Amino acid sequence: MKLLNRRELAIAGARQAQRRPARRRRPQSHQTTSRNRRELTTALVFMAPFLLLYTVFTIWPVFQAMWVSLSKWSLTGSQGFVGLANYAKALDDKYFWAALGNTVKFTIITVPTMMVVAVLVALLANRASRVRAFARSAFYIPSVLTVSVISYISRFMASPHTGFINHFLHDIGLLPADVEPQWLLGPRLAWVTLAGTTVWWTIGFAMLLYLAALQEIPDDVYEAASIDGASKGRQLFSITLPLMSRTHWLVFLLQVIACFKVFGQVQLITGGGPAGSTTSLVLYIYQTGFGKDNLGYASAMSFALFLILLVFSLLQLRVQTRSEK
Amino acid sequence: MKKRLTPGGVLLTFATVVLAVTFLVPVLWSLAVSLHHEGQTMSNVFDWFLPPYTLENYPTVLLRSGVWVWFVNSLIIAIVSTALTLLVTPMAAYAVARIKFKGATFFYIFMILGLMVPGEATITSLFVTANWMHLINTYAGLILPGIAASMNFIIITAFIKQLPNELTEAATVDGAGHWRIYWSLVLPLSKTILLTVGILTFTGSWNNYLWPLLATMTADMFTLPIGIPTFASTYTVDYVLPMTANMVASLPMIVLFVIFQRYIVKGVSLTGIKG
Numbered sequence: 001m002k003l004l005n006r007r008e009l010a011i012a013g014a015r016q017a018q019r020r021p022a023r024r025r026r027p028q029s030h031q032t033t034s035r036n037r038r039e040l041t042t043a044l045v046f047m048a049p050f051l052l053l054y055t056v057f058t059i060w061p062v063f064q065a066m067w068v069s070l071s072k073w074s075l076t077g078s079q080g081f082v083g084l085a086n087y088a089k090a091l092d093d094k095y096f097w098a099a100l101g102n103t104v105k106f107t108i109i110t111v112p113t114m115m116v117v118a119v120l121v122a123l124l125a126n127r128a129s130r131v132r133a134f135a136r137s138a139f140y141i142p143s144v145l146t147v148s149v150i151s152y153i154s155r156f157m158a159s160p161h162t163g164f165i166n167h168f169l170h171d172i173g174l175l176p177a178d179v180e181p182q183w184l185l186g187p188r189l190a191w192v193t194l195a196g197t198t199v200w201w202t203i204g205f206a207m208l209l210y211l212a213a214l215q216e217i218p219d220d221v222y223e224a225a226s227i228d229g230a231s232k233g234r235q236l237f238s239i240t241l242p243l244m245s246r247t248h249w250l251v252f253l254l255q256v257i258a259c260f261k262v263f264g265q266v267q268l269i270t271g272g273g274p275a276g277s278t279t280s281l282v283l284y285i286y287q288t289g290f291g292k293d294n295l296g297y298a299s300a301m302s303f304a305l306f307l308i309l310l311v312f313s314l315l316q317l318r319v320q321t322r323s324e325k
Numbered sequence: 326m327k328k329r330l331t332p333g334g335v336l337l338t339f340a341t342v343v344l345a346v347t348f349l350v351p352v353l354w355s356l357a358v359s360l361h362h363e364g365q366t367m368s369n370v371f372d373w374f375l376p377p378y379t380l381e382n383y384p385t386v387l388l389r390s391g392v393w394v395w396f397v398n399s400l401i402i403a404i405v406s407t408a409l410t411l412l413v414t415p416m417a418a419y420a421v422a423r424i425k426f427k428g429a430t431f432f433y434i435f436m437i438l439g440l441m442v443p444g445e446a447t448i449t450s451l452f453v454t455a456n457w458m459h460l461i462n463t464y465a466g467l468i469l470p471g472i473a474a475s476m477n478f479i480i481i482t483a484f485i486k487q488l489p490n491e492l493t494e495a496a497t498v499d500g501a502g503h504w505r506i507y508w509s510l511v512l513p514l515s516k517t518i519l520l521t522v523g524i525l526t527f528t529g530s531w532n533n534y535l536w537p538l539l540a541t542m543t544a545d546m547f548t549l550p551i552g553i554p555t556f557a558s559t560y561t562v563d564y565v566l567p568m569t570a571n572m573v574a575s576l577p578m579i580v581l582f583v584i585f586q587r588y589i590v591k592g593v594s595l596t597g598i599k600g
Contacts, residue, residue: 040427042503043420047432050417054473057451058439065450073453124341131342137586138345141352144578144589146532146550149571152557153351156564164354200348208593261445264534268554282445282535289449290539298449306446313441 069299075290086300096301098276099284106266106280107259109195114255115248118203119241122210136211140204147201151268154197158183187277190270194278197265202258206251213247214240246319253316257309281305352575359383359569382569391544392570395552399574402467402548403530409472410526411519417473418481419507423493433482439475445535452539462542471530477522480595484518485511521588521595528578528589549574 069086072079090096125135142150157164160180169175183193217240225235241248263282266272272279272287279287282305289298357373359382387393420426421433444451451470452461460466488511496506512519534550541547544555553574557567582589 036427039424043424043426043429043432046420046424046503046507047417049413050436050473050478051432052473053413053469054436054439054475056454057470058442058473058475061447061450061454062442064454065447068450068453075456121344124337124344127337127341131338131345135341135345136590137583138349140589141349141579141582144528144532144582145352145575146553146578147534148550148553149355149575150351152553152567152571153355156568157351157354162564164351200351203348205593208590212594257443261443263445282448285445285449286535289452295449295453302446302449306443309443309446310441 065299065302068296069303071296073296073299074293075295082296086297087303089297090301090304095276095279095284099279099281100304102277102279103260103262103281105191106194106262106278107256109191110198110259111252111255113195114199114203114206115251117199118206118210118251119244121203122207122214123236123240125207126211126214136207139207142201143204145201147264148268150197150201151265154193154265154269155184158193184270185274187274190274190278194265194269197269198262201265206255209247209251210244213244217243249319250316253312253319257312257316260305260308260312352579355568355571355575358565359572361565363563363565382565383573386566386569386573391547391552392549392556392573394545395547395549396573398464398546399531399548399550402464403527405464406468406471406530407523407527409468410474410477411523413472414474414477414522415481415485415512415515415519416507418478418485419503419511422482422485423506423511424503436478437475439473440479448535448539451536455540461540462546464546466540467537467546467548470536471533474526477526480522480592481515481518484515488514517588518595520585521592524581524585524588525592528581531578 068078070081070083072082072085121135121139125132125139156162160166160182163183165183166175166180170177175181181189183189221239221243222235225239230238261282262280263286266278266280266283267286270278272283281301285298285301285305288301289295354373360378360380361373361382362377362379363382387396417436421429421436455461455466455470458466460469492510492514493506496510501509531548532550533548537548537551541551544552547555553567553570556570
């Protein structure tokens with residue numbers, strides 16, 4: 001699961017496509033019913049394979065999830081209807097709340113860092129025209145790697161005594177030779193490792209969003225500002241950053257959504273530890289459903305995630321719609 | 326952008342290059358590790374960028390383990406997923422965008438509702454559904470759930486909608502049916518957008534983690550993202566072979582990115598950035 005995945009980005013696109021003005025239709029009056037029927041049949045034939053797969057694997061699971069969440073359900077099947085018991089259990093489960101809290105924490109650490117770094121990287125990549133293509137590729141390439149790879153690299157680089165990071169910090173004198181940070185053994189540093197890896201891995205998407213926004217700011221705005229004597233720094237804070245406010249919101253909401261779904265890097269880098277301190281909501285759902293074979297309870301918790309994500313998705317649609325006006 | 330060389334400009338360009346290289350260090354470093362002999366010293370970070378180099382880790386990794394099987398699985402799944410996506414999605418998009426039938430709007434909205442369904446939140450029930458259909462631990466189970474994606478549908482529909490109406494109208498006058506128009510006019514005109522969607526689908530499938538983690542049970546069905554962590558954990562002492570396995574999984578994607586960069590960037594902007 002990527003921080004900025006295509007599906008979330010696409011919600012915006014959906015809105016855009018939806019708002020496209022409807023194509024003029026010919027008056028229906030002189031079209032025969034048989035022609036209408038023929039067109040409908042053709043359309044259904046064209047749509048059938050997509051509709052079938054989509055209904056079975058995207059829409060149906062939502063309804064299935066409701067049923068599963070109301071049942072005691074294991075990998076072998078349903079063991080009976082239990083009503084809202086799974087939901088009640090979640091409200092009472094301190095591990096559920098801890099996982100939710102951890103997820104919020106991850107979001108609070110990662111999103112602002114991501115936004116600041118993304119803006120910085122985009123400004124640099126946009127500015128330095130000679131090296132723009134190289135910079136854009138370099139910042140994006142981590143995003144094309146799979147989570148297993150980045151997690152292994154991260155674990156390996158962060159490992160004490162043998163890893164790259166401690167060696168490097170020793171070499172440049174930032175760390176005394178006898179200090180050997182354990183990046184994954186303490187909750188605080190584990191969070192730093194997770195957030196750092198995530199930002200590194202997923203910065204590319206946010207950078208591309210910011211690059212697109214930067215390129216839409218007309219040059220003459222800056223020219224006018226320089227004539228008025230505004231310094232470069234002033235231009236950055238009074239023109240560039242405010243003019244990208246929509247992108248800030250978009251990146252913010254997309255990152256929040258992505259952070260709430262964080263799973264792969266947590267499972268692979270810290271395994272949720274130390275002592276559960278980095279267990280994210282999706283990881284807890286996964287552990288409950290597949291580790292403890294309690295799919296019913298896992299589905300109930302999934303609905304909590306679903307509702308949280310829905311709120312942010314709707315906010316995101318709002319940002320998208322407002323900007324088109 | 327002015328191209329005049331100023332000290333500040335040079336400094337910023339330099340900073341950009343340094344930062345960009347820093348971002349690449351983990352990748353370059355993994356590559357460097359995979360090109361060195363097992364057990365070579367690494368007391369100094371920079372040793373890793375010095376010779377002697379070797380290529381022998383690659384055949385070792387591929388032959389000695391399941392990596393080859395996982396590689397082939399990943400490849401089969403990514404290729405078939407991409408092919409099916411490109412077969413199924415443009416047809417549905419064409420129907421909604423170009424065939425005038427009652428209910429087109431209904432179907433459009435129905436088919437984009439999937440955007441509001443986060444895969445992570447229905448993962449348990451998708452497993453239940455797939456299990457009930459006996460798709461767990463099969464290629465079909467790994468491929469089919471990802472084919473009909475709302476996002477791809479939206480991108481292609483929007484593209485087909487903005488193709489000039491005159492083209493298809495002329496063809497209709499000439500007596501061409503929908504299939505003919507779709508196959509000989511719309512598909513060829515949509516090549517670029519299909520390439521973009523295809524590349525995004527391929528990379529998405531290659532890197533997919535959560536669903537293959539649940540849907541594969543035996544090592545012979547693993548894809549690379551699922552197999553690599555199990556491979557790495559069996560080589561805890563030495564990291565050269567796991568790093569090589571990482572590179573086996575990554576190099577195809579990096580090469581693909583370098584070749585198709587502009588389509589990937591376009592894909593990202595198509596999926597909602599424009600405005």
